Amino acid sequence: MSSKKKIVRRLLSEAEIARLPRAGLLRRLAALLYDMFLVFAMWMILGFILLFVFGLFADNTSELVDGRVQTHPVLSLLTLAMMVTSAASFYLWFWQRTGQTLGMIAWRIKALRTDNQSIPPKQGLIRFVAAWPAFWLGGLGYFWLYVDKNHDAVHERMSGTKTVLLPKDARPF
Template sequence: MTTQTLPSASLIKRFAAMVYDSLLVMAVAMAYGAAYVSIKYAVFHTDLPTGERAKMGTEGFVGLILVVECFFWFFWCRGGQTLGMRAWRLQLRQTNGQFASLPQAMVRGLVAPISLALIGLGYWWRLWDKEGRTWHDIASHTQVVQLPKNKKS
């Protein structure tokens, strides 16, 4: 099934899926932070000055961004859905109906935060695009589509 046969996902459902996914991303970020700080201070015996909090530093922050990006890349390439997207029956696809490739997921993962950071302008663009695409849809040559409801027998 190509993306032309399925409707583009609405902004409300995209944002709802983002809320679900943000909860998962927070859990992943907390687990990463705990693991990183534990390794930094326990394994490498980095001294923590008295009264100072454990810090990840620049390298830890870069690692966190990479872990969050990998979270999305994995799900977009393997089934086209994060858990939040699955809850709202949304799926990321190429125009030919295939799931996103890793380079497409990477482009999408880099452009989507910019789309959101600019007061959501990259998302609001969907309202003017004839095909209902956001900036990151256009940049990655993918589209988030609304899947039909499953018919129960």
């Protein structure tokens, strides 16, 4: 006989979802790290495609000038636009579809509107755009959850969303 307990996954009711606690900072950052690996892999693939396509139509995409590599300015702008657009699309698709990216599934957290519904594109875009300075300004936007009465980060307050911790027996989707 096996002494391991089998966990039965279940869907949460609306009342249970409303009572879920907010996710802590370390869980959020761990999920962000997982997602960063996925987004970086996506950028690598899209970057290779962009370089291949751009290389077909333009000579000298990069040059060595005074010991420094200089990339064609159009290619640099296209790369930046591709990176921002693909990262936004990644998060918006997952948040709108299930409320969870792959990193969020692994760490049992879920992003929802404050009324416990899935995040629509407009709110998701506000959340995504506001999260960048929240993270890059020394994480101050994330540390705000220790000050906020609901334990929300700044980008969640701005977008009307929240990040909750799911119980172990909850189904990820």
